[in-house]
Amino acid sequence: MRLNDLMTVSVRQVVRHRRRYLGVVLAIALGVAGFINIITMSRVVKTNFNEDLDLIGGVTVIRLYFDNNRSYRPQWFRDNTLAALSRLNGVKEMSLMAVHTANTNWHGQQYGFSVLGVDEAFWQVRNFWAQTGNLFGAESVAGRKRECVLGAELARKIFGSHDVRGRSLEINNESYWVSGVLGGVTDSGSANAAFLPLTTTKDRMAGQVLTDRLYLRCQTWDDVSRIAAAIPAIIKANQSPEELHVEVSWEGLKRVQQLAWWIQFLIYLAISATFILGGVGIWNVMMAAVVTRTREIGLKKAMGAEDKDILAQFLSEALCLSMGAALLGGLLGRIMMEILGRLLGIRPPENLFFLGLALGFLFAVILGVGAGLYPSLRASRMEVVTAIRYE
Amino acid sequence: MNNLLAARQAPGVLIQVTDLTKSYQTDSGTIYVLKDVNLSIDPGEIVAVMGPSGSGKSTLLFILGIFISPTTGSYLLGGEDVLRLDRNAQAEFRRNRVGFVFQSCDLLENSTVYENLEFPLIYAGVARGERPARIGAALDLVNLGHRIHHSSNRLSGGERQRVAVARALVNQPQVILADEPTGQLDRSHGHQVMDHFVEIVSHSQTSIVVVTHDPEMAARCTRVCSIRDGILYEQ
Numbered sequence: 002m003r004l005n006d007l008m009t010v011s012v013r014q015v016v017r018h019r020r021r022y023l024g025v026v027l028a029i030a031l032g033v034a035g036f037i038n039i040i041t042m043s044r045v046v047k048t049n050f051n052e053d054l055d056l057i058g059g060v061t062v063i064r065l066y067f068d069n070n071r072s073y074r075p076q077w078f079r080d081n082t083l084a085a086l087s088r089l090n091g092v093k094e095m096s097l098m099a100v101h102t103a104n105t106n107w108h109g110q111q112y113g114f115s116v117l118g119v120d121e122a123f124w125q126v127r128n129f130w131a132q133t134g135n136l137f138g139a140e141s142v143a144g145r146k147r148e149c150v151l152g153a154e155l156a157r158k159i160f161g162s163h164d165v166r167g168r169s170l171e172i173n174n175e176s177y178w179v180s181g182v183l184g185g186v187t188d189s190g191s192a193n194a195a196f197l198p199l200t201t202t203k204d205r206m207a208g209q210v211l212t213d214r215l216y217l218r219c220q221t222w223d224d225v226s227r228i229a230a231a232i233p234a235i236i237k238a239n240q241s242p243e244e245l246h247v248e249v250s251w252e253g254l255k256r257v258q259q260l261a262w263w264i265q266f267l268i269y270l271a272i273s274a275t276f277i278l279g280g281v282g283i284w285n286v287m288m289a290a291v292v293t294r295t296r297e298i299g300l301k302k303a304m305g306a307e308d309k310d311i312l313a314q315f316l317s318e319a320l321c322l323s324m325g326a327a328l329l330g331g332l333l334g335r336i337m338m339e340i341l342g343r344l345l346g347i348r349p350p351e352n353l354f355f356l357g358l359a360l361g362f363l364f365a366v367i368l369g370v371g372a373g374l375y376p377s378l379r380a381s382r383m384e385v386v387t388a389i390r391y392e
Numbered sequence: 393m394n395n396l397l398a399a400r401q402a403p404g405v406l407i408q409v410t411d412l413t414k415s416y417q418t419d420s421g422t423i424y425v426l427k428d429v430n431l432s433i434d435p436g437e438i439v440a441v442m443g444p445s446g447s448g449k450s451t452l453l454f455i456l457g458i459f460i461s462p463t464t465g466s467y468l469l470g471g472e473d474v475l476r477l478d479r480n481a482q483a484e485f486r487r488n489r490v491g492f493v494f495q496s497c498d499l500l501e502n503s504t505v506y507e508n509l510e511f512p513l514i515y516a517g518v519a520r521g522e523r524p525a526r527i528g529a530a531l532d533l534v535n536l537g538h539r540i541h542h543s544s545n546r547l548s549g550g551e552r553q554r555v556a557v558a559r560a561l562v563n564q565p566q567v568i569l570a571d572e573p574t575g576q577l578d579r580s581h582g583h584q585v586m587d588h589f590v591e592i593v594s595h596s597q598t599s600i601v602v603v604t605h606d607p608e609m610a611a612r613c614t615r616v617c618s619i620r621d622g623i624l625y626e627q
Contacts, residue, residue: 002514002515003514003517005520006514006520010514013507017502018502296498297500297501300494300498300500301511301515302483302486303457303459303486303492303494304486304487304492304511304512304515304559305483305484305486305487305488305512305515305516305563306483306511306515307479307480307483307484307515308479308480308483310515384459385457385459386454386459386460389459389494389498
């Protein structure tokens with residue numbers, strides 16, 4: 002039997018009995034659509050999820066610092082080191098920091114606190130936002146402005162309120178304009194600190210101000226271990242790694258990864274169940290077809306069909322069924338992808354869609370052949386007389 | 393070996409069955425369905441095989457179509473010992489050398505008349521372009537050319553059986569084996585089918601073996617044989 006005849010006959014058969022196959026086709030199509038969306042959207046969703054997860058501890062942020070209190074040769078992050086780190090695959094953004102101490106006199110009361118000199122990326126990297134007022138940006142950093150953001154606790158201690166935007170504060174006897182109060186999940190250090198533009202800190206604070214702290218945000222939690230492991234070698238290649246410390250919230254990371262693993266596992270389980278149901282459906286439908294078409298099989302053998310012709314016909318019908326379902330699944334998957342993309346405000350990469358589609362088709366072929374093989378073998382081995390006399 | 397057997401066959405004979413026996417072993421002993429059957433059929437002959445139900449008529453027909461094998465005996469078709477063919481060669485034999493017509497007007501359901509006639513051609517590897525002409529010619533022989541694209545489900549019983557005859561013919565076989573082809577038809581449709589058989593042999597050297605209960609049909613055949621208790625008698 003020629004291939005084009007085989008395909009014509011099989012497609013005709015499936016189309017003519019489409020009502021019988023509808024349930025199976027829908028089950029497989031939904032499985033394929035779900036699979037395509039898992040493949041296509043997972044990276045984007047994971048990235049969004051990562052950002053949200055900073056609410057429970059910033060597990061994708063790696064903190065690097067030189068402990069200069071324990072070293073005779075103070076270290077800070079050099080430009081070539083920063084450039085090398087930013088080139089690491091999986092690094093989303095970085096923020097430099099310098100720490101200094103300062104004090105202020107407010108209505109005769111002396112307050113001592115930490116001054117944290119930060120760049121404009123800091124807020125994004127640490128996922129901080131303004132509780133009141135604004136957080137300074139690139140313009141303030143580049144303009145070396147005397148502007149500050151206060152930690153919530155420090156603002157309350159000095160001004161008795163968080164509504165401090167526009168007020169001025171003397172830091173080490175120099176007046177600074179307060180642009181806002183820090184919000185977000187902060188530790189006590191941040192809550193009791195004043196944040197100044199990094200450039201201003203270097204200019205205005207007495208003594209040597211070293212940019213000896215660096216916050217590095219990874220794209221996903223899967224990148225964290227690899228990047229943390231790669232950092233010491235990169236530092237060593239560019240400067241002295243003396244008293245370098247790399248801190249990762251390993252416990253938080255582990256919990257988040259476990260949570261994500263379970264969510265993914267459950268989604269894959271649901272999709273596998275759909276595929277299995279589709280496979281059982283094909284098996285069932287083809288077995289039923291072999292029984293109901295027993296006389297047809299006998300007739301075709303009487304017309305001269307060989308065992309392999311019958312095998313090929315039933316197998317290609319199973320394949321047509323699963324491939325047709327995969328095609329429908331691809332279409333549904335695309336529609337779902339577009340809807341999800343709009344809801345999440347993202348544009349998933351096209352190459353991932355085609356990868357998902359290709360894998361969906363591959364699964365459909367495996368499913369069609371796997372589930373259709375036994376019924377097809379049974380049909381092909383039928384004896385002519387038994388088949389013709391079947392009532 | 394085939395050449396030797398061919399040499400033994402009478403000249404001009406298409407089918408030569410010699411000492412054919414079919415038996416089954418049961419708990420109560422051996423049951424003989426056919427006993428030492430001898431039959432020779434010339435090209436262009438219509439041979440009727442008659443007999444009561446269970447006498448072995450259909451079994452003989454199934455052996456001639458090599459659907460089943462005899463217990464002993466030989467069967468030569470065109471000089472070839474077809475009982476020695478392997479499974480694939482048997483399929484090829486059915487594809488190219490014999491055509492079947494069954495009692496129950498067996499057509500492929502949910503298919504058109506054209507598609508029903510196309511299957512034997514597909515299995516025989518006939519090119520697509522050649523098929524319409526062959527199918528048209530076979531349908532013209534049974535006066536159903538106008539029904540070529542009709543669904544087989546919408547044909548009358550007589551038309552279905554004539555389509556089955558056309559399907560048996562479409563590969564131009566050497567012999568047509570018909571198992572009670574008019575068994576489910578009324579008298580006039582039965583006669584139509586028989587008319588077509590007569591016309592087929594008048595146009596070609598195709599032989600036809602017809603199993604029938606109908607004496608009127610048998611009377612129109614070249615020869616009539618009857619089977620009783622597995623023994624074939626020539627009338």
